[in-house]
Amino acid sequence: MGALMRGVDRTVEFALFLIFLTFSIVGGLQVFNRFVLGLPLSWSEEFQKFGHIWMAFLAIPVAYRRGAHIGMDVVLNMMPKPVQRVIGILVELLWLAMAAAIGFYTLRLMEVAKFQDSPGLGLRMDWVYSGMVIGAAYLALVAVRRLLAHFGLGGEPIGKGGAP
DSSP, rough: OHHHHHHHHHHHHHHHHHHHHHHHHHHHHHHHHHIIOOOSSSSHHHHHHHHHHHHHHHHHHHHHTTOOOOOOOOHHSSSSSSHHHHHHHHHHHHHHHHHHHHHHHHHHHHHHHOOOOOOOOBHHHHHHHHHHHHHHHHHHHHHHHHHHHTTTSSSOOOOSSSOO
């Protein structure tokens, strides 16, 4: 199971790399076309906006998995270990609830968005928003893995620092 989860993690991180690389290239092309050729690309700004949506919602769970989100744990570290554990479990449950809310409400939004096309690229807007659902599903997976680790059932290592 650990190898499968590492594979999922690396796939998401590679997708983030490709998204960032692609919209960096498109941004460079836009600057070149606008200022050198005098022919701005009509679709590049929209492409970059959509890339940012996908990137943000895939990067949130990656940062969470790595313990890279900012935290205020000075008071938490002063509490007894059992209290720290309870608060840790509560935090994981809140992340799981947030993932469920993002996924649920984005799916509802996608029901309407499937009838809309983006003006610059002509993409169906539900495809654009699907990055939010994929990110929410991955966030839920990470939250469950971290929650299981609180009970010694495998999963993510708890705490701050680098990737597992």
